[in-house]
Amino acid sequence: MSDTPRLDWPSRRDPPPDWRRGAAAVAALSFDVDAETPILAVDERYATHLSTMSHQAYGPRVGIPRILELLARLEVRSTFFFPGATVERWPDALSAVLEAGHEVALHSHRHVPLVQLSPDEQRADLERGLAALAAHGVTPAGYRAPLWQQTRYTLDLLAEYGIRWDSSLMDDDRPYVIDPGAGRPALAELPVHWSLDDWEQYAFVPEPDIGQNIELPRKVLELWTGELEAMRATGSLCLICCHPFLTGRPSRLRNVERFVEFARGLGDVELLTCGEVAARVLDDPAPS
C-alpha cells in the first residue's frame, strides 16, 4: 500500500482585518457568460446540435440584456466572467456589459477544465483568453477557472500574467491572500461554493450530461439568502455565481432582484464587485 500523496498547497495568509469595513458580511453577484463553451469543451461536434447551441445562446442573446437592465434598475455593479471564445462569438454581449459599467474578468478561453490541460496548454489557453479581451481593450484583473477546477500551476500562471485575483477555490468562505512564491506578486482569492451557483440547480440538456435537476427558483433563492444570513455571523463573502443562459430566464431572474433586496434589507451587508473585494484584500487602490 503506497503512502498517501502529499498536497501542494500554495502559501496563504489572512486579508487585512478591516476588509469588510464594518459590514457583517459582504455579498457579490457574478455572472459567468459561458454561452456555448462548456458544451463545446466536452466535444466540438455539438456545434452541429442546433437546439443545444440555441439553449446556450439564450445567455448572450436574451439573458445578458435583461440582466443588465435589472442591475441598472437596482443600481448594482457586478462582475462578468467571459471565456475568450464567448467574446469572439458574442462581442456585442461584452460591449453591452462594458457600456453598462460592470467589471469584466477572464473565464479561460475555451472553458476546458484546466486539470485536463498540460502546463503548456494552460498557458496557451490563458494567452488566448487575454488576447480575446485585449482585442476589446480589456485587461482583466480577475480570473475564474472553468468548472472551478484549477491546479497549483494555474496560480503561478495568473501571477505571471499580471492577474490580481482569482475566484475558483473553496477552502474558505472569506477571501484571503495567496503568495505563489518565486518572487511572483500576491493574488487575492475570492472563494466560491457549489451551493451558491445556479448550475447545479438548473442545468439540463439531453447531452452531454451537464446536470439532471431542474429545481424551483424558490429553492435557489433560499439557498442564497439562507447562506448570506448565516454568513453575517462568520464575517464571510457571499459570492453568488449565475449563468445568463440559466438565470436569465424570467422567473429565475427574479431571484437576483430578490437577493439584492434581501441583502439590502439586512442593513449590515455590503454589495461589492469582485474587484472591489480583491482590492481591499490586497490593500490595492479601489478599482475605477
Added chain:
Amino acid sequence: MSDTPRLDWPSRRDPPPDWRRGAAAVAALSFDVDAETPILAVDERYATHLSTMSHQAYGPRVGIPRILELLARLEVRSTFFFPGATVERWPDALSAVLEAGHEVALHSHRHVPLVQLSPDEQRADLERGLAALAAHGVTPAGYRAPLWQQTRYTLDLLAEYGIRWDSSLMDDDRPYVIDPGAGRPALAELPVHWSLDDWEQYAFVPEPDIGQNIELPRKVLELWTGELEAMRATGSLCLICCHPFLTGRPSRLRNVERFVEFARGLGDVELLTCGEVAARVLDDPAPS
C-alpha cells in the same frame, strides 16, 4: 490547440410588434403523444418489455381521453404533436384529438434524435411522419423535433416540405421568424424550455435511462405558473409541454386545469394554440 468551431446560425428576425395583440404574455398548452417511441428509439428490443411498453401505452390509452375531456370542459384548444409511429400504433388517439377540434402537428416519425441521423435519414423520417399523418387526412403546419434536438439542416427540410412553424429551439422565450435562405419560405419558431416540460420532473422507468426524478405535481405547477407570471414583464410565450403518459396521471392532470385557471386569473394573458401563435408571427391568416 484548434480554433473553436464557428456556429451556423440560421438568419432570424423579430415577429410583428403586435403579435401579442395587447396581451402581456401568451400561453400555449402542447402535448407530445410519444407513447412507446422514445423507448423504442433507444433500442427496439424494449418492444418485448411488456411492463415498460404498458407504461408508455398509458398515454394514448388513458391519458389522451382524460386530457380531451378536461380541455373540453375548460374550453381550451391545444396542440398535439404526434410521432408518425404513434399514429400507426394508436390511430384512435389521433382520431379522438381531431374530433375534439385540436391542432395536430408532427413530432418526427420514430422519435429518434435528429442529431443522430444523416441528412438522408432525416429526410426519410420526415417523409414517413408526414405520410403517417396524411393517411388520416392531416397536413401538419407545425413540427417539433424529438428531444428538441435538431440540426441546421432540419430547418431547411421543414421549409422544403411546407412546414410553416417549428417548436424545438431555445435561444429566446419570444417567438421569432427564421429565414432558412436559398429561396425557402420563412418559418415561425416557437421556443421551448426544459423548465416548462413535464419530462424532467416525472419521467422514470428502470431502463433505458429516461430520467431519475419523480417530483411533486405541486412543484411542477409552481415552475409553470412562476414562469408565466414573470413572462408578463418580458412579453414572452409560455409554451407548456406535457406528455400524456406522464401528465395524464390523475393528480398531475390537475396541474393542467390549475395552470389554465391561473393564466385566466391573471387577466392579461391570452391562451392560444401553437398554430395561432405561428400565424401571428408570420402574418398569415389565422388557422381554422
Added chain:
Amino acid sequence: MSDTPRLDWPSRRDPPPDWRRGAAAVAALSFDVDAETPILAVDERYATHLSTMSHQAYGPRVGIPRILELLARLEVRSTFFFPGATVERWPDALSAVLEAGHEVALHSHRHVPLVQLSPDEQRADLERGLAALAAHGVTPAGYRAPLWQQTRYTLDLLAEYGIRWDSSLMDDDRPYVIDPGAGRPALAELPVHWSLDDWEQYAFVPEPDIGQNIELPRKVLELWTGELEAMRATGSLCLICCHPFLTGRPSRLRNVERFVEFARGLGDVELLTCGEVAARVLDDPAPS
C-alpha cells in the same frame, strides 16, 4: 430504416362495472419484502458486503414487525409480496405476516428482472418461488414481477401455474382483465405506478446503483394522498407499494398511518387487499 416493431399486447377487457361497489376510488397497501434480493440479483458478490446486506436486512428484521404492529392497530389487511429467496432466508418474516392474517403473494424467486431471462429461466424462477412458498403451506393467488418488468410470456406462465392476478403493468390506473388466450384462464391486472412506490424516493446504497435520492417522508405522503384524492374523480385503484427496508424506518412508517387516516377521512374510499380487488375484477368469490 427498418419498420417500427409491432407490439404484442395481450387481450384485455374491462372489469365488471360495479367492481368498486359504490366507492369513489379503492386504495390498497402492498409491501414488497425484497430484503437482499434486488442487490444480489445485480451481482452475488454483494453477499460479502456486510453493510449493504445489513441495509436490506432491516426490512425483515425490523421493518416487518413494526409494519405488522401498525396494520394491526389500524385494523387494515394488506398484501405482502415475497421473493422465494426472501422466504428461504427469512422464514420468520413470512410466518409473522401469515399469523397476522395478511395476504401473501409471490414476487419471483430471485428478484432478477424477467426481461433478462429466457423463457425456460422464467419458468424455473416461477417454479422455485412457488416451491419456496409451498414449503410454508402458501399457494399464492397473486404475483408481482421484479422491478415491474415482465414480458408477454410471463402472463402465459402465470395463467398456466394457476395464478389469478398480476400487479406489474402500468397502462391504466383501474384494474382490468387479461385473457392470455390459448384456453388459459383469465387474469386480473392490478396496475402499479412509480409515483406510488417508495423506492424512487428513498432507495440509496453506495453500490450497486439502486437510486440517488433520499426524499422527505412529507413529499412521499403528498404523492400518495394527492393521487388518491384525484383518483376519486377517475374511479381508480390507488395501489401503494412499500418496501420494509425503506418504509420501515420510523418517520417513513408514519406515512402509512397518515395515508390510511387520509383515505378513511375522505369517506368514499374503500381499503382492500390486492386479492379482494382481484376477486371483484374476476367475479370470483371473495378470498378468505
Added chain:
Amino acid sequence: MSDTPRLDWPSRRDPPPDWRRGAAAVAALSFDVDAETPILAVDERYATHLSTMSHQAYGPRVGIPRILELLARLEVRSTFFFPGATVERWPDALSAVLEAGHEVALHSHRHVPLVQLSPDEQRADLERGLAALAAHGVTPAGYRAPLWQQTRYTLDLLAEYGIRWDSSLMDDDRPYVIDPGAGRPALAELPVHWSLDDWEQYAFVPEPDIGQNIELPRKVLELWTGELEAMRATGSLCLICCHPFLTGRPSRLRNVERFVEFARGLGDVELLTCGEVAARVLDDPAPS
C-alpha cells in the same frame, strides 16, 4: 440457475434493556473528518486538482473550528471519526478536537471502501490508522468504515485490535451487541442510516462522482428532526452523521444547533457520545 448465496451474519444480541436509562430515544452527533480522503481513495491523481482539494480542505480548515465553537456554546460532547490520513495531513484539527474534550474514533486510514480490500489490505489499513492516532496519544474505542461498507472480516479485525464498538451497519436503529466468535470480545454496534447523513443531501464536485444533489438545509433538518421525533416511539438511537467539509458551511451548520435545540425541547431525549452509548450497550464503565 445457481442457488442463492448464503449470508454470513455475525451473531448478535440485544443490549441491556435499560440502555436508554428511561429516555424515549437517544440522539448522538457524529462528525466524519474525511477531508481529502474520499476523493483520493477514488484516484490519487486528484491530489493535483487544487480546487477539488480546496473543497475538501474546508472541513479541517474552516469547518472544524466552527463546529467546535458551536458545540462548546451548546455544551454538547460529540464523536469525531478521523481517517488516519486526515490525522497526518491535518494534525491541528485532531488536536483541536481533543483539546475541546470530544471523543475521537477511527475512520480507517485511507477511506478506501473495505469491500475493495483483501483481508491483508484491510489489516494494514487498520494498523496504519491506529498508528496515526497513536502518534497523537489516542487509542480509539470506536470505528466507522468508509462509506459504511465493511465485510464480516472487518468485525473480526476490530475485535482483534481491541476496538470496543463499531458504527457502520444498518440492520437496526437500536444499538446491539455483536459476538464475533472465536473467543474475540464482543463489540457494540451503533447503527447508521443514509437518511441521517449529510453526504447524500449536499455532496457535489464535478469529478469524481460523489453525488449530484445540493439540497436545502431546511430539508436536511426535517429529515433529522422527523426521524428523531418518530424514534421516541421505537426507542431508537438517532445517530446523525455530518462531514465538516459539507455541514461546516454557515447555513448548514445552523442545522446542528437547531437539531440540538429540537432534541432538548422534546424533553425525553438524551444526547450522548457514541462511546457513551457503546458503554451502556456493553455494560462497560462509562468512558471518561
